[in-house]
Amino acid sequence: MARYNAKESEKYWQAEWDRRKLFVTPEHGDKPKCYVLEMFPYPSGRIHMGHARNYTMGDVLARFRRAQGYNVLHPMGWDAFGLPAENAARDQGVSPRDWTYENIAHMRAELKRMGLSLDWSREFATCDPEYYHQQQKLFLQFYQAGFVYRGEADVNWDPVDQTVLANEQVIDGRGWRSGAVVERRKLSQWFFKITAFAEELLTALDTLDRWPEKVRIMQRNWIGRSEGLTFQFQLSDGEKLDVFTTRPDTLFGASFVALSPDHPLTQELAKSDLKLQDFIAECRKTGTAEAEIEKADKQGYDTGLTAAHPFDPNWKLPVMVANFVLMGYGTGAIFGCPAHDQRDLDFARKYELPVTAVVVPEGADAKSFAIGNEAYIGPGRLANSRFLDGMTVDQAKAEVATRLEKAGMGKRTVNFRLRDWLVSRQRPWGCPIPMVHCQKCGVVPLKESDLPVLLPDKIDFSKSGNPLDRDLKWKNTICPTCGGPAARDTDTLDTFADSSWYFIRFCDSHARTPVNKDAADYWLPVDQYIGGIEHAILHLLYARFFTRAMNRLGLVSVQEPFAGLFTQGMVCHETYRDASGWVSPDEVVKEGGNAFRKDNHAPVEIGSSEKMSKSKRNVIAPETIIADYGADTIRWFMLSDTPPERDIEWTDAGAEGCWRFVQRIWRLVSEAEGLPAPGLPKAAPSDEPSKSLRQSAHKAIAAVTEDLGALRFNRAVAQLYMLSNAIADSPKADAATRREALETMVLLAAPMMPHLAEECWRTLGHDRLVAETPWPKHDPALLQTDTVTIAVQVNGRRRGEVTVARDADNRTVEAAALAEDGVKRALAGAAPKKVIVVPGRIVNIVA
């Protein structure tokens, strides 16, 4: 019998699925729905192993649910705006549009060769005018609803490239491309008001019970809610100063007030204080990198002002400017209580400010309790705090808050770490912001009828700065309000906006409004979303925000976009290097445990397994594996052995093993002889081999069904290995049973190796495709056996086993256990003190 020819077979079945439109999904349906989605790719040019793993998992689930009778939505698109296209355009002189669409064409073909059951009729790219047109409409609706506003923002400005840089693009205070020292600039920018949803984005995390706990915790921390008190200090210059604290109980331990260098009052004071100006400049030199902050000393500058203690006007606290106070959190000003805050303590020790303990741990003596170099942040009772003395921390917090609220000097407030989302980017390859700047009317939104604002056909990258800003033909327009001359907003939206609602658009990709509500109501939420953990915070938080904002606008009915979330691990490979640096696996040959260069057989050092990356040159292209072995082999590899949430290591040996298993299934099916015609009633197994094979098949159905539903692909794979072993080991089973077992194996393997399954299915004599065949059901009666073998322990040590009737009573089991040779030996004639019988599981004898 010929070996399985994956190349020919895969091509044939892909065309056949296409021809029969098996994966094209209607907008509605009567069947229960299941929306399976993998994070859509950026069209970088090639599919990599991470994509292959991600899309294989999603496809297995989609095919499985389809077989189970669900109406499955499984779409694909392209996250197509972004910087790499601009870089390619500048470096290669192509247009970002052409570059992007060429990449898409290439990657689409690669995905098709993976045999994914995608509904390609819904495909779109975020750079399609049709998509960003709808996104501009959404922007206007957000604007009208108050979810968008224009505000001042401190940004990282690269003076050479004339653009804003993201924090991660600033390396040691310099622009990553230009090397120029980055400036902090205040710019007027567009913001999405995500903080308006902070509270609900936080509380709703509790409802996402099919999300990884890890991701929920990360989001919780990112949102960072804290309850406290915002209150006022009266300053010596007559002004008032707002301060936020979560520890109002420690107010009598205050020894200074500190302002952020970026605080408006600091800025005001600096106008007439050259030394303060120097101090502020010094503070700004310290980068934002974590390591630097860690090392940075606490620095302060005494403004000469004082602040009156809110409970004692005669008690004056110095007002300092301190480098560790952040403008972005709370009010940008704090009161310092050194005894109970480590930063305040470090600061106080440096500037010799008083340190008074006001919270004393239970059992310690208030008089002798002293603070050394570590602040006390634990629980306890108040001391040295006048009317608070003796109270617990919580009582004191409440007391201070109540008194200051009564006095009109403060208010209980909730603060979030989460900031509003700055979406303006000075980039030409993004969704234009549909706003104009009119000399008379100011900032004016376009009318919906003026949309889309299309990107210019030609984008000029020959000079630095934002090409849209220089393209006067594009930039100059008329004001929709007054008809006078106006300029378009030349910024584009952060590409995270594009990916924040694409899954909603997929419900009806070509609707004339952003959302087809009927379709969205039917399909949403996404039942299973699959992607990398790297999106745990930003993308998933932004998408949750968009969904809530769109819900508020009546565009969708759901509050949460993703009912189930799964974060898959990375694909790794060994690294190799020699004197010249990293060496690619293609150039390496392995012999025994050692590696050598293919060309000159020079030894190569084998390094640790790392995420596949260009920089370490340890990338294997899925395309080469598909060319050598076929898509089913690479799919099977991605699912085997390693649990899907963990990092998987690609190995040649593993790939060959997968290929051998593909052939093994094919051999079992194609060499099967004497099978009855398909569809005939199954003969009741009369002999032992048949019965046991039938049981194996039905056990496999039960196990694989459960494992696939829980995304435990590695266990489903193991189940299929067991079933194939059982089939190979049962040549004596009757023909009907063998047919049933083979068919079961093929159907269970089909979501994972769909092409091979089709080929086998046809070989087994079926006219319909596997892709059209319902998922098998197991017969629970077959999983029951008449007898069970259970272990016998003596004092927790295994000494033997007994086989008893499934429904044997405890006394029978006990007697059988005590009669065991090993048990007798272990007991050495002594009478057991106690016998524990767990029916069907174990017997433990206590001697």
Next chain:
RNA sequence: GCGGGCGUGGUGGAACUGGUAGACGCGCCAGACUCAAAAUCUGGUACCGCAAGGUGUGUCGGUUCGAUUCCGACCGCCCGCACCA
């Protein structure tokens, strides 16, 4: 520093709510087939020991008839956040 996770054979990993540790795969060893190789098939493979037997899930301790699983302390590795008042 704070938050979270993970430590099981040569290796990836199994082990449901505490109940036969090492399923299944990879690798390795031996054998069959072959002129030979590939492919395939058969058997073996936690460790110590000739064996009887003993020891084993990072370390130490606890709970239990019984612990990879629960609790405590420690060691190691990984991830996220980070001067958040």
